[in-house]
Amino acid sequence: MDVDSQKVEKLRNGIIPIYEPGLENIVAENSKLDNLHFTDDADEAVAFADIIFIAVGTPPDEDGSADLKYVLAVARDVGRRMEVRKTVITKSTVPVGTSDKVKAAIVEELTTRNKDLIIDVASNPEFLKEGAAVNDFMKPDRIVVGTDSDHVRKQMTELYAPFNRNSDRMIFMDIRAAELTKYAANAMLATKISFMNEIAILAEELGADVEQVRHGIGSDPRIGYQFIYPGIGYGGSCFPKDVQALQRTGGEHGLPMRILDAVEQVNAKQKLHLVNRVNQHYQGDIKGKTFALWGLSFKPKTDDMREAPSRQIMEALWEAGAKVQAYDPEAMEEVERIYGQHPGLLLTGTRDAALTGADALIICTEWQHFRAANFDALAETLSDKVIFDGRNMYEPSRVEAAGLTYYAIGRGESLRRSLLDSTSTKG
Numbered sequence: 001m002d003v004d005s006q007k008v009e010k011l012r013n014g015i016i017p018i019y020e021p022g023l024e025n026i027v028a029e030n031s032k033l034d035n036l037h038f039t040d041d042a043d044e045a046v047a048f049a050d051i052i053f054i055a056v057g058t059p060p061d062e063d064g065s066a067d068l069k070y071v072l073a074v075a076r077d078v079g080r081r082m083e084v085r086k087t088v089i090t091k092s093t094v095p096v097g098t099s100d101k102v103k104a105a106i107v108e109e110l111t112t113r114n115k116d117l118i119i120d121v122a123s124n125p126e127f128l129k130e131g132a133a134v135n136d137f138m139k140p141d142r143i144v145v146g147t148d149s150d151h152v153r154k155q156m157t158e159l160y161a162p163f164n165r166n167s168d169r170m171i172f173m174d175i176r177a178a179e180l181t182k183y184a185a186n187a188m189l190a191t192k193i194s195f196m197n198e199i200a201i202l203a204e205e206l207g208a209d210v211e212q213v214r215h216g217i218g219s220d221p222r223i224g225y226q227f228i229y230p231g232i233g234y235g236g237s238c239f240p241k242d243v244q245a246l247q248r249t250g251g252e253h254g255l256p257m258r259i260l261d262a263v264e265q266v267n268a269k270q271k272l273h274l275v276n277r278v279n280q281h282y283q284g285d286i287k288g289k290t291f292a293l294w295g296l297s298f299k300p301k302t303d304d305m306r307e308a309p310s311r312q313i314m315e316a317l318w319e320a321g322a323k324v325q326a327y328d329p330e331a332m333e334e335v336e337r338i339y340g341q342h343p344g345l346l347l348t349g350t351r352d353a354a355l356t357g358a359d360a361l362i363i364c365t366e367w368q369h370f371r372a373a374n375f376d377a378l379a380e381t382l383s384d385k386v387i388f389d390g391r392n393m394y395e396p397s398r399v400e401a402a403g404l405t406y407y408a409i410g411r412g413e414s415l416r417r418s419l420l421d422s423t424s425t426k427g
């Protein structure tokens with residue numbers, strides 16, 4: 001059930017409104033098997049379901065806290081319509097205490113209607129990653145359920161049984177602990193990224209290669225290889241808003257979240273790090289330059305542009321009078337929706353078309369498709385023979401062997417050579 005009727009209509013016709021690998025087949029198969037129905041009619045949805053998941057958006061409010069208006073609207077929708085006992089599960093990422101608010105909103109509606117029905121409200125946060133959503137859902141590393149009801153415990157165990165066969169991944173806990181678990185998980189992952197980005201900047205200054213450091217520390221299982229890739233800052237619809245919401249929650253309880261303050265500050269700076277390198281390379285004058293830009297979405301395998309670092313990078317380049325020729329395998333439509341016919345932006349149909357007439361290349365998203373690059377051809381095409389790589393896609397020596405200047409993130413040695421190179425080119 002979605003209030004966006006156009007989305008519902010598309011889904012009914014087998015059209016997936018977002019790009020998510022593997023989703024189309026699952027929707028088609030289960031629609032065909034009559035396992036899956038789409039509706040914009042709340043009456044129909046509430047009457048049909050024993051268990052109702054609330055999975056609507058929780059965008060940041062003006063003060064950074066999570067805006068609960070959509071979540072509470074669903075709660076009221078349920079309270080206005082339920083005629084028998086229901087279980088309502090909060091799947092949206094919501095601050096601690098929200099399940100109590102959801103229950104209160106439902107009970108208020110029931111009271112208005114003089115109904116005395118049992119309502120169970122529980123928390124079941126979602127941990128999937130965009131671009132890997134299907135696999136993360138089918139093979140979860142944990143299924144967190146916050147509840148104080150044996151009835152819900154039984155329902156959830158039965159519901160998740162098909163995804164829980166190999167080993168028991170159900171983790172039952174208190175509702176408040178479940179709500180906090182979601183924020184703590186995202187905040188920890190964002191912290192790993194900002195930590196690594198800070199180390200990367202230090203590595204640049206010290207002439208060390210952060211990719212070697214990453215291997216060196218990731219091999220310690222206490223640290224692990226995941227989420228220590230330096231880059232141009234974390235984006236997307238979750239980390240930025242969830243870090244902010246947790247900061248806000250701490251603040252409300254007189255507990256400033258000092259680590260998260262730093263995580264956010266480092267991320268904000270990191271998003272402009274590559275632009276600073278561009279300016280440094282061109283000694284502050286990029287007016288009239290044309291930059292090819294590969295990758296626009298906030299990460300590969302999605303068309304999601306929410307908080308994508310590419311946006312800030314493009315906007316900074318336009319501000320300085322440069323033009324952008326951009327290509328992304330999936331996000332072009334979304335970029336067009338956001339920027340319309342921007343005079344500084346040309347969207348090209350292929351990766352190579354973005355290079356035509358460009359002075360330099362900037363890489364914002366590490367789509368697999370960009371890995372196999374022909375550096376000799378790039379050196380021929382790019383008039384200033386320079387690549388600014390925000391995702392450390394290539395081995396610096398290979399790029400430089402083609403006569404290109406290569407800036408990556410935290411690769412001090414290559415940076416040192418690049419800076420020497422650009423100084424000598426400019427005499």
Ligand SMILES: NC(=O)c1ccc[n+]([C@@H]2O[C@H](COP(=O)([O-])OP(=O)(O)OC[C@H]3O[C@@H](n4cnc5c(N)ncnc54)[C@H](O)[C@@H]3O)[C@@H](O)[C@H]2O)c1
Nearest residue numbers: 001002003004055056057058070073074092093126128130
């Ligand atoms: N996107 C992710 O990868 C991800 C992963 C884990 C958790 N989450 C959390 O899940 C929640 C949803 O995220 P999203 O990215 O899917 O948001 P979204 O904004 O893309 O989608 C929310 C949908 O809810 C619909 N909606 C709004 N009000 C409604 C109502 N009253 N009844 C029915 N539908 C309604 C909207 O029309 C929209 O289609 C957020 O709390 C987010 O933090 C998202």
Ligand SMILES: O=c1ccn([C@@H]2O[C@H](COP(=O)(O)OP(=O)(O)O[C@H]3O[C@H](CO)[C@@H](O)[C@H](O)[C@H]3O)[C@@H](O)[C@H]2O)c(=O)[nH]1
Nearest residue numbers: 126127128129130193227228229231234235236238298299
């Ligand atoms: O080593 C890394 C890993 C990620 N990122 C960046 O971090 C952001 C988020 O990436 P990722 O976590 O893979 O994508 P999301 O789909 O936003 O998923 C996160 O946010 C979801 C919504 O809450 C959670 O469910 C997931 O568990 C959590 O990983 C992106 O900009 C990535 O480029 C890095 O810079 N370095």
